Amino acid sequence: MSGWKIAILCCHYTNEASAEDMADIPARVEIKRFSCSGRIEVSDILKALEADAEAVLVAGCEKGSCHNHSGSLRAEKRVEAARKILEEIGMEPERIQMAFIPRLDTGAFVMAAKETFERLLDILPKGEITS
């Protein structure tokens, strides 16, 4: 276990995966679901980092298949805005990742979480908790 925490912010529709499905990832994974990924605000992403997540994955429906038409495209914009804020305050923008997940595809969801963890390995020395 790295001792890191990864926060996943996603919509209710993307999938039904739980933290147990992420058992392979050597980090504590917290999933927070929203009514739509388009409802995820920049402040939600920042608050997840403030609550000691080392990285945040925002997951929305695959482009073109969003339950609410364009929620995940909105989410992508918010991710960009949150990344800019991280840059401004001297944090690595790669700590925030965006993934478009085919609906109900737990495999792709877990893969995106793994990739988020791997990006963290590039940023942080293994085992180091910076928060």
Added chain:
Amino acid sequence: MIIAERKPLTRILQMIAPFERVAIIGCRGCVAICSAGGDREVETVAAALRLARKRKGRPLQTIEETFVRQCDPEYLTPLETLKEKVEAVVSLACGVGVNLAADLYPDLKIYPGVDTSFYGSNPSLGQWEEKCRGCGDCIIDFTGGLCPIARCAKNLLNGPCGGSQGGKCEIRPDVPCVWHLIYERLKKRGELEKLTQIWPAKNWIPAGHGGPRQRVRPDLQFNNKK
């Protein structure tokens, strides 16, 4: 509306560096409409400042509030109690709000969280364009409703200049030459003769050349509790 833009976070962090308890206050007027200082931005700025400070090992506590307006004394009265709870306030209102709060609460350390940029319109989501510079002596009855002071890079009253090419201003190819637009507009309106009339000399005193500007309506100055 008045268009503003959030200041760089590093700059706000400098302002509040000595403090541990800070209120971030937004305004539901222009800055909320132009997405610089409404409820959402208050939440975002507060979260960003807390995150930055937490990582520096100097945690910051924030109180987040958004007032109806910050340019009217009655809406600023919550500052009376707020100033007992925090060491400083970052206002996301335009400069008017910050000035008024500083006038009314001299012992309050209030800092600007936005740069007040211009008077503009909102032609599409996430985009704002300057349309007026508040010169105090509006002349756009001569120019088809298009302001050469705000929208001509040289503030010309007798454009277009030699840099006007194919309807574009010489400063950037994406900027229309407003004097070209004025000509086209007046032509369409059948008012081209306005360009051949001799206009009265423009009065620049109300543009701020006579010190801070004031407006008074005596008929409203009755039983004034402000």
